[in-house]
Amino acid sequence: MHQIADLISIFDSAFYQSQNTRLVKGDDEPIYLPANNTITxxxxxxxxxxxxxxxxxxxHWLIAGAERRKCEDYGYWYCPDGRDKQKQAEFENVEVKPQAIEWLLSKAAGFEFNVSVDNLNGEQTCRFDFQARVHQHVLILIEQGVNARTHKLLKALSNFYNTPWPLTAQQFNWHHPQELQNAV
Known part of the structure; x- marks a missing residue:
């Protein structure tokens, strides 16, 4: 049901002409590359x-402002897998917002979202605590709204996949497993 060619087409239809930006299938690590002399x-x-x-x-692209989108990988640092506890906490702090946007995109596309702590070879943290933070940010975004590019893509995904629109907080029912255990 979820074909990558469809997502590429939806993204390109929404942003290729207006933002000169395309979604590209890579072979290895993800990266954002601004236009240059070779690729326009x-x-x-x-x-x-x-x-x-x-x-x-x-x-990540939807969050990045115009100046950040002029820089490779938006000019941000990336500390690879194998992070210690402090670096992992920093990573998770930076990742709350993009993963909240990803959760919204997933819901609009009818695709299952899974939070990622992206640290298989490093010190482990509680995935559920991180997911609770991401979930809280999802609810804030639904209440306060998202930027115009995000709204445009969410609506396009919802139209293509015929999912409920607009997105509501009720569509994002999630409870920390500890909360469920304490309720029993």
């Missing part, structure tokens, strides 16, 4: 053709 359009490159990777990289 901006590229949101996602990993290995994975639908979830594409949604995640799109979320």
């Amino acid at each position: 359009f901006n590229q949101v490159v996602f990993a290995h053709g994975f639908y979830a990777s594409a949604l995640h990289e799109i979320a």
